[in-house]
Amino acid sequence: MGYTIATHNGSAVARDHNIRNEKIVSKEKHINPDGIHEIWIDEKPRHAYERIFGQSVADYNEKQKRTDRKITNYYADICKDAKKHPVYEMIVSIGNRDNTVDEQTGKQILREFVDTWKDRNPNLELIGAYYHADEEGVPHVHCDYVPVAHGYTRGMDTQTGLVKALGEMGFQKQGAATAQIQWEHRENNILENLCKAQDLIIDHPAGEKRAHIHTETYKARQALQEARRTTKKSLSDMKYLKGQKDALESEIRALKSIKKLQGNILSGEQVKNIKTESIIFDNDKVKISKSDLEHLQATALIGEQADQIYKSSKAYLQKAENTLKQAEKKNREPIPERMERLKLEKKIAVYEQELKKYPDVQKRIQKALAENQQPEKHISKLLR
Numbered sequence: 001m002g003y004t005i006a007t008h009n010g011s012a013v014a015r016d017h018n019i020r021n022e023k024i025v026s027k028e029k030h031i032n033p034d035g036i037h038e039i040w041i042d043e044k045p046r047h048a049y050e051r052i053f054g055q056s057v058a059d060y061n062e063k064q065k066r067t068d069r070k071i072t073n074y075y076a077d078i079c080k081d082a083k084k085h086p087v088y089e090m091i092v093s094i095g096n097r098d099n100t101v102d103e104q105t106g107k108q109i110l111r112e113f114v115d116t117w118k119d120r121n122p123n124l125e126l127i128g129a130y131y132h133a134d135e136e137g138v139p140h141v142h143c144d145y146v147p148v149a150h151g152y153t154r155g156m157d158t159q160t161g162l163v164k165a166l167g168e169m170g171f172q173k174q175g176a177a178t179a180q181i182q183w184e185h186r187e188n189n190i191l192e193n194l195c196k197a198q199d200l201i202i203d204h205p206a207g208e209k210r211a212h213i214h215t216e217t218y219k220a221r222q223a224l225q226e227a228r229r230t231t232k233k234s235l236s237d238m239k240y241l242k243g244q245k246d247a248l249e250s251e252i253r254a255l256k257s258i259k260k261l262q263g264n265i266l267s268g269e270q271v272k273n274i275k276t277e278s279i280i281f282d283n284d285k286v287k288i289s290k291s292d293l294e295h296l297q298a299t300a301l302i303g304e305q306a307d308q309i310y311k312s313s314k315a316y317l318q319k320a321e322n323t324l325k326q327a328e329k330k331n332r333e334p335i336p337e338r339m340e341r342l343k344l345e346k347k348i349a350v351y352e353q354e355l356k357k358y359p360d361v362q363k364r365i366q367k368a369l370a371e372n373q374q375p376e377k378h379i380s381k382l383l384r
Helices: 045-063 074-080 103-115 162-168 179-197 213-264 268-272 290-331 335-355 359-370 375-382
Strands: 005-010 031-042 088-096 124-135 140-147
Touching: 005 179, 031 103, 045 074, 045 124, 045 140, 088 103, 088 179, 103 124, 103 140, 103 179, 140 162, 162 179
Parallel strands: none
Antiparallel strands: 005 088, 031 124, 088 140, 124 140
């Protein structure tokens, strides 16, 4: 039985996930914290853009007489452009969860695929290569790259542009086969040849069809679902805190009623100092029995205890109010996050329209989501 191979290409890149940022991966249940992951190449996209396009930006700005036409942050400009992507990613794997290759052999092949990237892809600057063997499924490598194209007549001479970059590498649209499809097919062949060099037999399932948008759709869905789960949990926490706050306020209202009575009650110390003796011909003084004195002392002590409970409950209420305010503040979706969520929702709508062209893939994705399964477990099946 042979092995399947995958070279899924897309524009949804998550560097924090790739480098295993603790704040991010601690929420990703499909990652084994004790598993193996390695960073082979890692350069922050912003720094990469400065290195790759810095001179081109400087040359362009030098020709501009108007300040408002100068480029101050090329990376930020690309991030804001709805039609462009600052970084692309290819996820490369060998085998599937039902038929896995020896980990050492697979890792060696993936490493060679990364090491030879620059020679065969001179216009696709590799800024990240991350080996992950700590996730459910088969070990794989994320190859993050920036397309670099030259000879533009408008704007900077050197810019990022996938189609033009691939064109410089000899890939031109031919009928329905776009430059990107041809390049992805070439990369898949490269991976297959590396596998055959290690005496691995590669199978191509009948009816195999890929579309690069599948990876993006999967990642966009995952990001949106995580945002919805976080929002739901925040609302649940707020509801619980509000219930606690209401209960405390009710308790304090009752304690305040007790406190009102304290003005007419002697303190324990005052009651203890009352002398119990008979006074004759003095209407300002009265006799008091020992039992009555004990009752007064007990009443005063109760008043003091109520006062202590009131003060501690008030402090606890203040703490609950502060916690509630923090939860409410946290639940307010900042503008950048809201924009990102709206962008994800828009992308998903577009991808769902595209997926209608691939009914078989669409049904398999919907089935996985309907069964409440973790898509990570089925990524090789969904994207195959």
